[in-house]
Amino acid sequence: MNGHLHLWLVPLLPFTGFLINGILGRRMPKAAVTAVALLTTFASFAVVLNATIASTSGVPLPYTEICSRPWINAGSLHIDFSFVLDQLAIVMLLVVTGVGFLIHIYSVGYMHDEESYWRFFSYMNLFMFFMTVLVLAGNALLMFVGWEGVGLTSYLLIGYYFKKSSAADAGKKAFIVNRIGDFGFLIGLFLLLATFGTLTFSEIAAKLAANPAWSGGILTTIALCLFFGATGKSAQLPLYVWLPDAMEGPTPVSALIHAATMVTAGVYMVARMHFLFDRSLFALNLIAIVGAATALFAALIALVQNDIKRVLAYSTVSQLGYMFLGCGVTAYSAAIFHLMTHAFFKALFFLAAGSVIHALGGEQDLRKMGGLRKKIPITFWTMTIPVLAISGIPPFAGFFSKDAILYEDFLRGSGPGGEILWFVGIVTAMLTALYMCRLWYMTFMGESRSPGLHPHESNWTMLGPLVILALLSTVGGWFGIDRVAAYLRPADGSIPEGGSWQLEIILSAVAVAVALIGWYLADRFYRRQPGIPGQFVAKFPVIYKVLSNKFFVDEIYGFTFVKPLLAGSKYLLEWVVDVGILGGSAWLLGGIATLGGAVLQRWQSGNLRSYAAWLAVGAAVLLLFVLAPYMFGAAGINITWAGH
Amino acid sequence: MNSTLHIVQQEIPLTWYLLLSAVLFCLGIVGFLIKRNLITMFMSIELMLNAVNLSFVTFAHQWHEVKGQIFVFFVMMVAAAEAAVGLAIIIAVFRARATLAVDRIDLMKL
Numbered sequence: 001m002n003g004h005l006h007l008w009l010v011p012l013l014p015f016t017g018f019l020i021n022g023i024l025g026r027r028m029p030k031a032a033v034t035a036v037a038l039l040t041t042f043a044s045f046a047v048v049l050n051a052t053i054a055s056t057s058g059v060p061l062p063y064t065e066i067c068s069r070p071w072i073n074a075g076s077l078h079i080d081f082s083f084v085l086d087q088l089a090i091v092m093l094l095v096v097t098g099v100g101f102l103i104h105i106y107s108v109g110y111m112h113d114e115e116s117y118w119r120f121f122s123y124m125n126l127f128m129f130f131m132t133v134l135v136l137a138g139n140a141l142l143m144f145v146g147w148e149g150v151g152l153t154s155y156l157l158i159g160y161y162f163k164k165s166s167a168a169d170a171g172k173k174a175f176i177v178n179r180i181g182d183f184g185f186l187i188g189l190f191l192l193l194a195t196f197g198t199l200t201f202s203e204i205a206a207k208l209a210a211n212p213a214w215s216g217g218i219l220t221t222i223a224l225c226l227f228f229g230a231t232g233k234s235a236q237l238p239l240y241v242w243l244p245d246a247m248e249g250p251t252p253v254s255a256l257i258h259a260a261t262m263v264t265a266g267v268y269m270v271a272r273m274h275f276l277f278d279r280s281l282f283a284l285n286l287i288a289i290v291g292a293a294t295a296l297f298a299a300l301i302a303l304v305q306n307d308i309k310r311v312l313a314y315s316t317v318s319q320l321g322y323m324f325l326g327c328g329v330t331a332y333s334a335a336i337f338h339l340m341t342h343a344f345f346k347a348l349f350f351l352a353a354g355s356v357i358h359a360l361g362g363e364q365d366l367r368k369m370g371g372l373r374k375k376i377p378i379t380f381w382t383m384t385i386p387v388l389a390i391s392g393i394p395p396f397a398g399f400f401s402k403d404a405i406l407y408e409d410f411l412r413g414s415g416p417g418g419e420i421l422w423f424v425g426i427v428t429a430m431l432t433a434l435y436m437c438r439l440w441y442m443t444f445m446g447e448s449r450s451p452g453l454h455p456h457e458s459n460w461t462m463l464g465p466l467v468i469l470a471l472l473s474t475v476g477g478w479f480g481i482d483r484v485a486a487y488l489r490p491a492d493g494s495i496p497e498g499g500s501w502q503l504e505i506i507l508s509a510v511a512v513a514v515a516l517i518g519w520y521l522a523d524r525f526y527r528r529q530p531g532i533p534g535q536f537v538a539k540f541p542v543i544y545k546v547l548s549n550k551f552f553v554d555e556i557y558g559f560t561f562v563k564p565l566l567a568g569s570k571y572l573l574e575w576v577v578d579v580g581i582l583g584g585s586a587w588l589l590g591g592i593a594t595l596g597g598a599v600l601q602r603w604q605s606g607n608l609r610s611y612a613a614w615l616a617v618g619a620a621v622l623l624l625f626v627l628a629p630y631m632f633g634a635a636g637i638n639i640t641w642a643g644h
Numbered sequence: 645m646n647s648t649l650h651i652v653q654q655e656i657p658l659t660w661y662l663l664l665s666a667v668l669f670c671l672g673i674v675g676f677l678i679k680r681n682l683i684t685m686f687m688s689i690e691l692m693l694n695a696v697n698l699s700f701v702t703f704a705h706q707w708h709e710v711k712g713q714i715f716v717f718f719v720m721m722v723a724a725a726e727a728a729v730g731l732a733i734i735i736a737v738f739r740a741r742a743t744l745a746v747d748r749i750d751l752m753k754l
């Protein structure tokens with residue numbers, strides 16, 4: 001090992017795949033498109049793996065690789081195009097490229113019959129490029145490039161079926177809502193630049209370390225701006241609204257971008273800039289509160305959704321809330337741990353759901369499923385594991401990471417805040433188990449509710465990634481939070497917590513107990529006494545209505561923001577400014593010219609003699625004008641006529 | 645009055661030359677305006693040019709300035725060139741339209 005990790009290859013390889021498939025893909029055979037897409041992604045994963053191994057055997061972390069110095073040079077501002085590899089980036093990169101590669105394999109089977117197969121894979125590779133840039137970025141500006149880029153590819157892939165207007169609208173919604181968040185991110189960047197004079201993470205960290213007493217004030221403002229960006233990208237309150245609609249994209253996209261990787265970018269960003277967030281208690285508390293509120297809020301909505309992918313989408317929002325709950329109490333390692341296990345089991349969830357949808361020929365409505373356990377057994381088992389994992393049943397991955405977050409919350413929250421956050425988390429955990437088991441029962445148990453359908457198991461390009469992810473979702477948590485925290489400590493600077501193992505066991509037991517309660521309730525409602533949910537709805541119609549309409553948030557946003565904006569655009573900008581002022585002045589100028597032309601063209605009679613007459617008259621008038629003073633004696637010049 | 649003017653005075657007064665020039669010029673204008681035949685109009689233009697020439701020469705003689713006479717040569721040269729080009733155009737027009745009545749040569753009218 002000569003110490004060169006060639007990190008630049010990690011983003012560049014998928015980018016090459018994007019260029020090849022994007023430019024030539026239309027004319028290439030499917031097999032070639034597949035080969036390019038998979039090989040570049042796998043090669044990228046291999047480089048990451050190589051770097052990881054190198055980092056355990058001698059290459060010191062953080063490892064910096066400067067690709068271009070300076071990248072931007074303006075006045076006193078110098079920004080390098082630099083990649084930084086530390087423990088945090090390694091974990092994230094392994095997840096992004098590893099899970100990304102598995103999802104690429106799965107897509108080969110899932111997207112096989114699509115017309116623009118090449119377009120799908122070129123976008124997917126482009127996403128891998130931007131996501132790895134985001135993760136590896138050594139400064140906030142380069143991170144922002146990746147941040148915007150994943151937003152772009154997210155938009156492109158949500159609107160992949162652009163002929164369907166709902167998909168096109170969902171893409172636009174995702175893009176616009178993300179733009180609102182990015183506005184906050186951008187302001188944060190400007191403030192960082194104004195405050196520290198640099199955007200490089202290590203330099204900011206060094207400046208903060210040199211001033212241990214510096215906290216609050218401008219740092220709070222910066223942290224809040226950046227966190228606002230994170231709420232957009234990571235679908236937190238109040239900007240989560242785009243994620244459920246993003247399910248219009250193909251299922252592998254939902255798995256890769258809207259569950260496993262891109263939406264966790266906000267969590268990653270907060271962990272990456274932990275040195276900044278650590279200095280603002282207010283921002284941290286707000287992050288924890290927003291995370292907890294989002295977790296609970298989304299879980300409540302997920303309870304009554306009937307579209308299998310929407311349930312999963314709200315569950316993603318809810319789990320992202322958990323991650324911010326961890327970040328908010330500076331338990332970054334727990335948040336990243338949950339990010340990792342969530343990437344495994346949620347990607348698996350989506351892929352398995354995709355397999356179910358595939359088996360049913362495109363049906364996504366839970367009410368039309370049921371009894372699929374016997375018909376598609378492998379999908380059934382690979383769906384059962386993430387249900388157990390997300391519900392927090394040991395020994396599956398979700399138990400360890402979620403337990404770590406809840407434990408840290410209980411310990412570290414300021415004042416009684418910790419217990420409240422923990423309580424919200426526990427309630428959410430119960431709801432999570434309930435809605436996930438509901439989904440599981442409605443899909444696989446009981447009798448088929450659509451007897452006409454003949455489900456078929458998917459092929460092995462789809463089932464293979466499912467099985468690998470199922471394995472990861474099972475063992476992914478066995479590292480344990482202690483080992484993960486110890487590994488990440490140099491990168492996220494978290495302090496070991498001072499709890500006791502008795503407390504840890506009690507809290508874990510409570511968490512498992514509420515998960516089992518959730519499961520029991522689901523078992524009762526959806527298997528043994530399927531009439532109960534109906535009675536419940538009849539008894540509390542208002543609650544059901546509010547939940548099934550997602551708290552009317554879309555309607556409220558539509559009424560308070562979208563409608564006035566559209567009305568303003570239409571009446572003020574379009575009618576008054578565009579049509580009225582701009583169009584009107586153009587029309588006026590044109591009108592004057594036309595009118596003038598209409599009058600003047602009368603002179604253009606084509607009669608040569610009339611032109612000559614006008615010329616003569618003109619000359620006569622001119623002559624008169626010149627001679628008038630002499631003729632009427634106004635001027636004193638005496639022309640002496642000969643012959644006096 | 646100086647002696648040079650005195651000689652002119654003995655012959656024909658300056659005013660007469662100028663009046664002749666003005667009359668010729670007006671004849672040219674009127675001819676140009678009332679005639680429809682292109683060749684007649686062309687001749688009217690020549691008449692106007694020569695009227696101007698006459699006044700040039702008159703003033704040149706009056707002020708003892710050779711410039712006026714030089715100008716006359718210029719005018720005559722331009723008139724010759726103009727006559728060559730103009731007559732060529734007239735022939736071309738006649739071949740195309742079989743008429744020289746200006747009222748009918750109005751294709752470029754809007």
